[in-house]
Amino acid sequence: MPVFLNAADPDFEHQFRAFLTTKREVSPDVDAVARDIIDDVRARGDAALAAYSRRFDQIDFSTTPMRVSMQEIEAAAAEVDPAVIEALQLARDRIRSHHQRQMPEDDFYTDPIGVRLGSRWTAIEAVGLYVPGGTASYPSSVLMNAVPAIVAGVERVVMVVPALKGVVNPLVLAAAHLAGVSEIYRIGGAQAVAALAYGTESIEPVSKIVGPGNAYVAAAKRQVFGVVGIDMIAGPSEVLVMADGENDPDWIAADLLAQAEHDANAQSILITDDAQFGQAVADAVERQLKLLRRADTAASSWRDFxxxxxxxxxxxxxxxxxxxxxxxxxxxxxxxxxxALSGKIRNAGAIFVGRHTPEVIGDYVGGSNHVLPTARSARFSSGLSVLDFVKRTSLLQLGPGQLRMLGPAAIRIAEAEGLDAHGRSVSIRLNLQD
Amino acid sequence: MPVFLNAADPDFEHQFRAFLTTKREVSPDVDAVARDIIDDVRARGDAALAAYSRRFDQIDFSTTPMRVSMQEIEAAAAEVDPAVIEALQLARDRIRSHHQRQMPEDDFYTDPIGVRLGSRWTAIEAVGLYVPGGTASYPSSVLMNAVPAIVAGVERVVMVVPALKGVVNPLVLAAAHLAGVSEIYRIGGAQAVAALAYGTESIEPVSKIVGPGNAYVAAAKRQVFGVVGIDMIAGPSEVLVMADGENDPDWIAADLLAQAEHDANAQSILITDDAQFGQAVADAVERQLKLLRRADTAASSWRDFxxxxxxxxxxxxxxxxxxxxxxxxxxxxxxxxxxALSGKIRNAGAIFVGRHTPEVIGDYVGGSNHVLPTARSARFSSGLSVLDFVKRTSLLQLGPGQLRMLGPAAIRIAEAEGLDAHGRSVSIRLNLQD
Known part of the structure; x- marks a missing residue:
């Protein structure tokens, strides 16, 4: 049974706080294992990748090449149902159009005293995209991660994906092909993260790694952070539905279940001002659960969270x-x-407005990104965007006149901070040094 | 002696690679200590803060209040040399003007098939600013961190600063006052990070923590990442000067030393196409070193890195x-x-263009931010800006017509991904479900 809270209860605030702080995920402590794997890949390169892939994914790189060939990518794309390809093309095109609007603009200007200031954006040169194996291997996520990188102007997008017995999900290869990604390696886990961060004989290193993964991947990403950039560490997914009594309970129940089927740690929350409607939705959830292939996962998520x-x-x-x-x-x-209500919300990764905008549209074909801040992190972070694939350089240019105007203040602060050489670097240009 | 490399040497590429990967900082492994402190602050709140402050900073919170009073802030500001206050005001005003240009704009539009899409930026509600104690306690850094947060619209900016025997550097309090920060606590180390992330009886938690600190602070920030946002983990500072033989060697030497005096792990690099000039700069560095209060630090940085x-x-x-x-x-x-040369540079935190723009101007009064990506991370990250204090919510709105147009593609991808409830959430609204 999900929890039922009533804001009119005197004890509500207490219950709500407890609900908010319920931990949905116990991250196993795999830091030491991830560290050993990273060290090994740094030391042995391709040989370490081969050993881990043999052990974890039952691949032999002496017979199955580590890099997925262009031929293999094209063959996979050709094997996928053309109707699915067409749907993925629609998704890609809509993601591309939306993300093109996110490109930040350079800003160069001269201030009132003649100082030139500038902010210039450039794409990161090379980015690695981690794609999970198994049931979490989603073509839609490939598009959501790769398309913004390519829109940003990243020249080299490298995909890694664990491939049990060498087999990569053809849908994932098809999505990579549609996105324009052609450098794909059949490796996964902490070893793939290490290879992307430090490089091996076969794989040139990248400057940033994005994409979701299991606990080992997450631990490895935290550890290589600084050597390369990383995106946020994704937690289990959640949806909050705010619905009045005028909705069809079956529609809202379907939306709650779409979240719950992802993961037993996913969370679906309904806020309503109609008690009967709330009960009707809960009843509809129970009915619809029976129809799902992932009924066990969804039932467990709904029951626990x-x-x-x-x-x-x-x-x-x-x-x-x-x-x-x-x-x-x-x-x-x-x-x-x-x-109007959506305009009052301050903290949310994405908002789906109105009765005809189920969240699932945003997962696939809305155009906005489905990589969004989980576990309350929308308080301080944003969904994936083109901004995650560019960086800003600031530029400053003074002439002798501007240096005379600003220099004395800089010297004064440097002196107060006890930094003599800072002061000298300015005073020497103003012929003021001792 | 610094290293001299010559790009004409046959072995240059090898030497340059070794130079690039030289580690300048060995981070002590203080993760376990930081974790214990965080757990203790979560469990005991203010009592834990009092105990650590007694032990590390020799403060007794029963006699010296943890929170710095408004009176104390104003008294500190009054005590600072008015000429320094004026210089800090100039710095603050220029930082504010520059950062106001960085506010991202909301983007709402209707696409060709009638889907409404939006990106809306909002400020993070509460941000913590860590200010180091001791010699690294710089008023300029207070301005560089606090002003962009306030420009972004952050309502609550909370400063923490370790205060040996209860004393906070008056320059730091004066800078906080100028920036408009009034909630200041006399705490530091991993315990201050924990208090900001989780809250205590006296301190409401924040959503993001920025600012530099020692190894314990850095370890604590990594550990609370996810509960709150953090800025990048700052490494030792560096400057690269590209200079031809037409410069005064003393000017360039002063710039190299301004970096070197920060920290024995700081790095100063000169690229020049004039061998004699390069030698003249190295000679000038040796001469100027003798004039600095921080000569030991600067000499050690220049010699080692x-x-x-x-x-x-x-x-x-x-x-x-x-x-x-x-x-x-x-x-x-x-x-x-x-x-023209600056336009060809892709990876740099900040560029100082021309002979009259010493980097030090950017440290204080240029207007751009001095919190910049260190240790080669300019390949994938940017300096601190207003963007670090806001987050984006995406909005999507379909009517029944748009849902009919996009729904079938969403259903198709959901089916391919094996996510039944995803498909149902759309099909049920199109009367297509089984």
């Missing part, structure tokens, strides 16, 4: 406050005045 | 390539055609 929160009024300040405190990765707003 | 690299031509493609591979935090370009 699901919640129905009853509020006096769906769009008042208190409901907004609850939503901001939950800071959901995905927020669906299905009520009268959904657009 | 300093470098003079001789190239055939200062602004040709090969020199640009070397600069991009060094990816310096600070890059000074002091040669003919400096502006």
């Amino acid at each position: 699901g919640a129905v929160i009853l509020v006096p009024e769906i769009s008042d300040a208190r409901s907004v406050d609850l939503a901001n405190r939950i800071a959901a990765e995905h927020l669906e707003i299905a009520c009268e005045g959904a657009e | 300093g470098a003079v690299i001789l190239v055939p031509e200062i602004s040709d493609a090969r020199s640009v390539d070397l600069a991009n591979r060094i990816a310096a935090e600070h890059l000074e370009i002091a040669c003919e055609g400096a502006e």
